[in-house]
Amino acid sequence: MKTTYIKLSLASILLLGIYSCKKGEATASKYELEGTADSAAVVVSDSVSSAATTKVKDKQFIKTAEVNMEVKDVYDATISIEKSIQQLGGFVTKSNLQSNVVSEDTYNTSNENSMLVKKFQTENTMQVRVPTDKLGELLTLINDKKLFLNSRIINAEDVTASIKYAELETQRNKKTNENIAQMKVNKDKVNIGNDNMKEGNQQQLESMNIVDNLKYSTVDIYIKEPKLRIAEIAVTNTKSIDNKYKFNFIYDAKNAFVEGFYLIQRIAVGLITIWPILLIAAVIMYVLRKRKYFKKPDHI
Structure with missing residues (x-):
């Protein structure tokens, strides 16, 4: 074995x-x-x-x-x-x-x-x-x-x-x-x-x-x-570049004039949009003035 x-x-x-x-x-x-x-x-x-x-x-x-x-x-x-x-x-x-x-x-x-x-x-x-x-x-x-x-x-x-x-x-x-x-x-x-x-x-x-x-x-x-x-x-000096182009009077004035013109247009359009309110206000004012006019003789 x-x-x-x-x-x-x-x-x-x-x-x-x-x-x-x-x-x-x-x-x-x-x-x-x-x-x-x-x-x-x-x-x-x-x-x-x-x-x-x-x-x-x-x-x-x-x-x-x-x-x-x-x-x-x-x-x-x-x-x-x-x-x-x-x-x-x-x-x-x-x-x-x-x-x-x-x-x-x-x-x-x-x-x-x-x-x-x-x-x-x-x-x-x-x-x-x-x-x-x-x-x-x-x-x-x-x-x-x-x-x-x-x-x-x-x-x-x-x-x-x-x-x-x-x-x-x-x-x-x-x-x-x-x-x-x-x-x-x-x-x-x-x-x-x-x-x-x-x-x-x-x-x-x-x-x-x-x-x-x-x-x-x-x-x-x-x-x-x-x-x-x-x-x-x-x-590159990025700060001087930023200062160079930070403000331009002629360009900014021109943009301000144009923006003002657009503002007038937006106001006019806004007033036209609320014409029903303006019409109602005008009627109310007219009625109030009429009533006030007719009451004045009572105080004489």
Whole structure:
């Protein structure tokens, strides 16, 4: 029984080695192959931290890092970091460079010209992916750009157990699929088969993500300038332009005369509109005067 177990174990190891040679397969055998390759690779000397180049026999680590620092010029530092990442075989997934304006004032220097003065602070939030074996080298290059390091976090997550669990789940899914194949064809078999296939696809996706995270480390970088910077921008003196065209006597007098003529027209039209009221008022006045005229002899 023991001899049979040893033979089966050797056969399993051989099969795992064959399957791991297939590019793009997200299986536990590939994790083991990559672990062997990592242990055989040359360890890059990282003067920043040994956590970035952690290697332990029979262990797999997903490594991430966060860097928060101040630099002399955010734009120049961003370009330099992006070039370094490209040279190391990595890529940038996010780069949000922006200038936060603290104040903005305009000073007139002549009747035609003004100077716009902006006080601002530039910052950039980046997320990059770099080959895991180059993480230490990247952190060293980033560290060379700093004026002041606010914080730096390096994580090395041990995913050895997760890889083993993924392997066991793959075997279970395969066994379940074999059991489903032996069932009679009916509605339940179709539903169970679909659920098992969906679970298998999800497991394969998770395995692919683990492979990708083992191969590439994610680094979040936040850089900013320590003090405010000033930008001087030559602009037109808008106040003198406004004063130049603010008032024109001849034009405004002409418009006032025309507006007065239109006002007379509107008053006349308004009086015509209320002619019934005027007519009634005239009749009432006439009646009242008549009555007053006839009462005057009584007082003599």
